Amino acid sequence: MWERTGGHDVRGLLAAWRSGDRAARDRLFELLYAELRQAAAGMLRGERHVSLSVGDLVHETILKLISLERIDWQDRAHFMALTSVMMRRSLVEHVRAKRRNKRDHQKVELITNIPDAVNADLEEINDALDALAKIDRERAEIVEMRYFGGMEIADIAVVLNLSESTVKRRWQAARLWLYEALAPQHG
Numbered sequence: 001m002w003e004r005t006g007g008h009d010v011r012g013l014l015a016a017w018r019s020g021d022r023a024a025r026d027r028l029f030e031l032l033y034a035e036l037r038q039a040a041a042g043m044l045r046g047e048r049h050v051s052l053s054v055g056d057l058v059h060e061t062i063l064k065l066i067s068l069e070r071i072d073w074q075d076r077a078h079f080m081a082l083t084s085v086m087m088r089r090s091l092v093e094h095v096r097a098k099r100r101n102k103r104d105h106q107k108v109e110l111i112t113n114i115p116d117a118v119n120a121d122l123e124e125i126n127d128a129l130d131a132l133a134k135i136d137r138e139r140a141e142i143v144e145m146r147y148f149g150g151m152e153i154a155d156i157a158v159v160l161n162l163s164e165s166t167v168k169r170r171w172q173a174a175r176l177w178l179y180e181a182l183a184p185q186h187g
């Protein structure tokens with residue numbers, strides 16, 4: 001069921017795109033456009049003074065995905081996971097470009113569900129996530145998919161071939177690690 005959208009076989013479209021079928025690629029983006037917008041909206045929620053719109057972020061991500069050569073798409077979950085990584089990169093690149101241009105940049109709130117969690121700058125989150133990836137790549141991927149991609153625990157479990165309870169535990173551990181990493185240091 002999850003692999004079908006509007007009566008179309010997402011896995012089949014991914015396979016056709018992998019084989020070079022541009023019409024399948026375009027149909028896939030058309031079918032998943034609402035989901036991509038939802039993921040982008042979640043990522044941009046709470047962002048002030050970021051000039052990227054939801055549509056801008058989706059279109060920039062689509063352009064990056066199109067430029068990748070012959071990805072071995074497994075299924076819809078893998079596609080959405082890679083999309084969340086691309087969206088994160090686009091957003092970080094946007095913030096860095098604004099900073100280079102000496103424009104104001106805004107803090108983005110990392111939703112940790114931990115009392116007294118502080119707002120963190122997107123670049124700080126990105127750097128902390130890169131540090132987490134060096135320690136535990138899988139937990140970093142869970143954060144990317146959940147926080148940046150807006151994916152549900154069940155979908156992440158499919159991508160990583162883990163049980164939902166394992167993903168939940170690793171998500172909680174990753175959130176705590178990031179909270180500690182982003183907490184102001186008191187000297």
